[in-house]
Amino acid sequence: MHRKTPLHVFVLIDGLGWRVIENRGFLEDLLPYRTSVRTVLGFSSGAIPTILTGAPPSVTGHWNLFYYDPEGSPFRWLRHFSALPDRLLANRVSRRIIKEMGRRVLGLGPLFECCVTPRLLPWFNWVEKDNIYEPGGIAGAPSIFDRLTEQRVPYRAYSYHRGSDQEIVRRARRDMESREANFFFLYLSELDGFLHLHCDDAVGCESCLDRYAGALRELFDVARSIDEDASFTITSDHGMTPIRHQVDLVTQIEKLRFAMPEDYLAVYDSTMARFWFFNERAEREIVQCLDSMTCGRRLSDDELRQLGIFFPDRRFGEVIFLLQPGWLISRSDFNGGSWMPSGMHGYHPDDASSDAVFLSNREPARELTTLADVYPYLREAAGLTVPRDPVPTLEMAG
Numbered sequence: 001m002h003r004k005t006p007l008h009v010f011v012l013i014d015g016l017g018w019r020v021i022e023n024r025g026f027l028e029d030l031l032p033y034r035t036s037v038r039t040v041l042g043f044s045s046g047a048i049p050t051i052l053t054g055a056p057p058s059v060t061g062h063w064n065l066f067y068y069d070p071e072g073s074p075f076r077w078l079r080h081f082s083a084l085p086d087r088l089l090a091n092r093v094s095r096r097i098i099k100e101m102g103r104r105v106l107g108l109g110p111l112f113e114c115c116v117t118p119r120l121l122p123w124f125n126w127v128e129k130d131n132i133y134e135p136g137g138i139a140g141a142p143s144i145f146d147r148l149t150e151q152r153v154p155y156r157a158y159s160y161h162r163g164s165d166q167e168i169v170r171r172a173r174r175d176m177e178s179r180e181a182n183f184f185f186l187y188l189s190e191l192d193g194f195l196h197l198h199c200d201d202a203v204g205c206e207s208c209l210d211r212y213a214g215a216l217r218e219l220f221d222v223a224r225s226i227d228e229d230a231s232f233t234i235t236s237d238h239g240m241t242p243i244r245h246q247v248d249l250v251t252q253i254e255k256l257r258f259a260m261p262e263d264y265l266a267v268y269d270s271t272m273a274r275f276w277f278f279n280e281r282a283e284r285e286i287v288q289c290l291d292s293m294t295c296g297r298r299l300s301d302d303e304l305r306q307l308g309i310f311f312p313d314r315r316f317g318e319v320i321f322l323l324q325p326g327w328l329i330s331r332s333d334f335n336g337g338s339w340m341p342s343g344m345h346g347y348h349p350d351d352a353s354s355d356a357v358f359l360s361n362r363e364p365a366r367e368l369t370t371l372a373d374v375y376p377y378l379r380e381a382a383g384l385t386v387p388r389d390p391v392p393t394l395e396m397a398g
Contacts (some may be wrong), residue, residue: 026359
């Protein structure tokens with residue numbers, strides 16, 4: 001098959017932080033160009049779209065998964081059941097039913113989880129409805145997959161939508177040998193889950209990384225057997241910070257005895273809490289409570305702008321409270337009180353343990369410092385021409 005550009009293999013490994021590999025020889029002989037890259041504040045739901053588009057969350061529209069949208073919420077119908085007691089509306093069975101409805105009936109995609117109590121769901125919408133690893137998956141900005149499709153570059157993309165990490169690597173090897181594409185994108189998601197539970201286990205991490213290295217080394221060998229000029233790159237979306245402290249932020253706020261949704265709304269994640277207010281007294285006292293805590297701080301609008309996560313319509317929160325690195329909200333909407341990870345991400349990008357990685361057998365044409373810098377590298381590796389369309393704005397992101 002004739003190629004305008006060499007075969008390129010790009011592997012995105014969720015959670016593979018610079019601190020995880022910094023003192024290890026993870027594929028160092030094959031990928032000598034190695035650097036840390038600054039992540040996006042938040043989680044994979046914001047970081048990965050930035051990798052795929054080169055644009056910040058304020059442009060892509062992708063940051064946290066739940067956002068305030070009472071008019072467009074796919075769960076408006078749940079308001080008719082608000083009189084039901086929580087033992088009927090918010091038990092394990094009802095949450096499972098809502099999760100399956102969201103995924104199979106409401107078009108919210110395979111990632112949807114009922115992480116907000118059903119009584120409050122009618123005030124929220126879900127960001128990642130489409131497969132972001134396909135053309136059109138990110139509404140606010142064109143992704144690498146949109147560009148590959150537009151310019152008719154043959155490619156293959158793999159993610160959890162198509163199987164486990166092991167199955168993805170195996171399928172990519174088979175497809176590569178068919179020589180029908182010259183750009184391969186693999187998203188491997190399972191390391192993140194392992195590191196959440198074992199990031200402080202040096203022996204376990206070494207063994208897990210060895211398994212990934214072995215599988216990827218074989219993939220690299222196949223690529224080189226097909227094209228001796230093949231390039232091979234590994235990057236990640238964020239690192240993993242060891243957990244040292246926990247705070248029951250939910251109880252602290254509930255002690256103020258304001259009611260949701262009458263007085264305020266809150267979404268609690270592992271490392272941050274986001275608030276919307278409908279009562280001036282509730283806003284004043286909750287903000288005072290947050291400001292009295294030493295485990296975290298409120299983010300100013302100026303900082304949100306600098307970080308690329310400012311939304312004028314406040315869809316992701318009127319007040320955003322971020323924990324200090326190493327702290328964990330012990331009881332949150334996304335994780336029950338029984339989940340006790342040893343590592344977490346979602347902290348400020350200044351946290352060194354949150355740094356992502358960029359590893360390659362080819363030195364990039366320009367230095368990479370942030371996740372947004374990965375996109376131009378992807379574009380150049382695929383041999384794509386630079387589009388002349390305007391720089392996307394938040395308004396374009398909808």
